[in-house]
Amino acid sequence: MVPPQSTLTILGGFEKKAVQKVQRVLPQWLAQPNLVQRDIKKNLIPIGDVPGICPKLLTKLQSNGIQHFFPVQAELIPAVLESALLGLLIGRGGYRPRDICVSAPTGSGKTLAFVIPVVQALLEPVICEVRVLAVLPTKELAQQVCKVFHTYTDGTGLKVVMVAGQKSFAVEQASLVQNITGGCRSLADIVVATRAGWSITLIKLPDSASRQLRYLIIDEADRMIDSMHQDWLNYVVKEVYRAQEAWSTARFFRRAEPGPVTAASLWQPQMPLQKLMFSATLTQNPEKLQQLGLHQPRLFTSAHSRSSVSLTQHPFPLVLQEYYVPCNLNNKPLILLHFLLRLKFNPVLCFTNSREASHRLYLLVRSYGGVAAAEFSSRLSPNERKKTLKEFEQGKIQLLISTDATARGIDVDGVKCVINYDAPQFIRTYVHRVGRTARAGKAGLAFTLLLGVQERNFLQMLRDAGSPGVQKQLIRHENLKPLIPQYENALEELHSIIKEERATKYT
Numbered sequence: 443m444v445p446p447q448s449t450l451t452i453l454g455g456f457e458k459k460a461v462q463k464v465q466r467v468l469p470q471w472l473a474q475p476n477l478v479q480r481d482i483k484k485n486l487i488p489i490g491d492v493p494g495i496c497p498k499l500l501t502k503l504q505s506n507g508i509q510h511f512f513p514v515q516a517e518l519i520p521a522v523l524e525s526a527l528l529g530l531l532i533g534r535g536g537y538r539p540r541d542i543c544v545s546a547p548t549g550s551g552k553t554l555a556f557v558i559p560v561v562q563a564l565l566e567p568v569i570c571e572v573r574v575l576a577v578l579p580t581k582e583l584a585q586q587v588c589k590v591f592h593t594y595t596d597g598t599g600l601k602v603v604m605v606a607g608q609k610s611f612a613v614e615q616a617s618l619v620q621n622i623t624g625g626c627r628s629l630a631d632i633v634v635a636t637r638a639g640w641s642i643t644l645i646k647l648p649d650s651a652s653r654q655l656r657y658l659i660i661d662e663a664d665r666m667i668d669s670m671h672q673d674w675l676n677y678v679v680k681e682v683y684r685a686q687e688a689w690s691t692a693r694f695f696r697r698a699e700p701g702p703v704t705a706a707s708l709w710q711p712q713m714p715l716q717k718l719m720f721s722a723t724l725t726q727n728p729e730k731l732q733q734l735g736l737h738q739p740r741l742f743t744s745a746h747s748r749s750s751v752s753l754t755q756h757p758f759p760l761v762l763q764e765y766y767v768p769c770n771l772n773n774k775p776l777i778l779l780h781f782l783l784r785l786k787f788n789p790v791l792c793f794t795n796s797r798e799a800s801h802r803l804y805l806l807v808r809s810y811g812g813v814a815a816a817e818f819s820s821r822l823s824p825n826e827r828k829k830t831l832k833e834f835e836q837g838k839i840q841l842l843i844s845t846d847a848t849a850r851g852i853d854v855d856g857v858k859c860v861i862n863y864d865a866p867q868f869i870r871t872y873v874h875r876v877g878r879t880a881r882a883g884k885a886g887l888a889f890t891l892l893l894g895v896q897e898r899n900f901l902q903m904l905r906d907a908g909s910p911g912v913q914k915q916l917i918r919h920e921n922l923k924p925l926i927p928q929y930e931n932a933l934e935e936l937h938s939i940i941k942e943e944r945a946t947k948y949t
């Protein structure tokens with residue numbers, strides 16, 4: 443006889459049921475983003491086919507050798523221009539423009555994707571007030587973006603100023619505002635700043651520096667989210683609206699901190715502050731993105747496919763070939779020398795995990811001889827760093843040994859090969875490092891030297907991130923053997939150089 447089923451739950455007598463996996467429900471803007479093609483070469487769009495770009499900028503693009511837009515540019519330029527259709531102000535009954543997040547591979551042309559629409563939006567009329575603030579994590583990146591802004595504003599009357607927080611406040615202030623009787627006037631339309639530079643400047647500058655701010659561009663936005671505990675972004679936004687309070691009472695235009703849309707809030711034209719966020723490794727974690735205080739955001743991404751939504755995947759350049767090279771601590775430097783001297787890789791950007799490791803490796807390669815090498819890290823002064831990057835770009839340096847100081851955003855044309863001499867610990871570091879090659883649709887190689895104990899975790903990290911596949915590359919001992927005698931001499935020389943350096947440091 444079958445006993446009747448009890449409706450009572452017996453304590454401790456839980457049934458063994460397969461637990462249903464909880465499917466994460468993403469907000470619609472993350473779950474259904476605008477997809478950006480990763481294959482640059484197959485998706486080039488003639489510049490004339492992208493609607494809304496003025497003839498002046500089309501001519502400038504052509505004279506800079508740009509005939510086609512890359513996919514991220516073709517998607518983004520119309521989207522940003524659309525939000526400025528009614529001019530920089532939003533009129534009665536108009537909507538506040540939606541903030542924009544872009545997650546596209548390294549080297550996919552994100553810089554031009556914001557420079558073109560923003561410059562066009564400022565052209566009519568040119569009024570010389572800070573209306574664009576572009577924030578970047580390092581001085582080198584700020585210089586790079588500044589150069590692109592200069593190219594496309596040249597001859598338009600728009601002024602671009604860089605604020606890196608490295609000159610005295612008086613000098614930086616003088617580049618931004620000029621004191622005149624009864625107040626001051628702005629000397630910049632577009633400010634390209636490092637975070638430190640702008641925060642310091644904002645604290646001390648008069649309100650005029652931020653009262654007309656229309657676009658806040660944050661490149662490498664994931665770095666910004668990392669430092670959100672410093673509340674930098676909220677501070678900038680607060681300053682922008684604080685500046686309005688005194689100003690707007692006397693003017694027709696008003697700028698109130700965004701709140702619910704009501705009949706009252708729509709009656710006066712508004713000056714919106716639109717955030718444009720860019721990264722190759724933008725998190726798609728809603729909790730983290732929420733800290734950015736985005737307004738009805740739109741996501742443009744290459745990291746999704748229509749069938750899957752993942753929070754951990756990053757978009758890799760399609761033309762990048764990834765390899766890992768098993769090694770041990772003894773043959774690591776020999777493998778690097780083999781790549782340069784035997785396989786003739788040139789130019790090579792090589793990453794280590796610390797400035798001391800970069801310095802030692804540089805000294806070793808220099809002692810070995812036969813390779814034009816240089817180091818790049820915070821050991822160098824800003825001017826030395828600038829000079830080194832320039833020489834690398836000009837092809838005078840065959841091997842640049844660097845810390846992660848060059849891992850992000852730096853665009854050096856013609857880097858054919860990246861070598862991770864020290865394996866990166868985080869996937870984002872990996873994506874940015876290898877992204878210094880395979881840029882703008884050109885082929886590139888990335889090698890990561892892995893000790894036996896690192897292999898499993900590293901390969902798992904890449905699989906989780908959606909890497910299209912990293913291949914194993916074995917270097918046989920016979921290939922390294924001929925390098926050993928000279929290498930041993932170089933090691934001895936290295937020891938004495940380091941001894942000398944230590945002695946001078948402590949005397």
Ligand SMILES: Nc1ncnc2c1ncn2[C@@H]1O[C@H](COP(=O)(O)OP(=O)(O)OP(=O)(O)O)[C@@H](O)[C@H]1O
Pocket residue numbers: 508509510511512515546547548549550551552553554721722850851852853855877881882
């Ligand atoms: N439409 C285009 N036609 C030809 N070259 C282009 C075009 N757009 C950008 N480039 C070039 O492609 C390279 C990469 O562009 P950019 O530095 O903007 O990439 P990115 O997406 O910002 O990369 P990262 O994520 O590493 O910062 C640059 O050298 C740039 O001049």
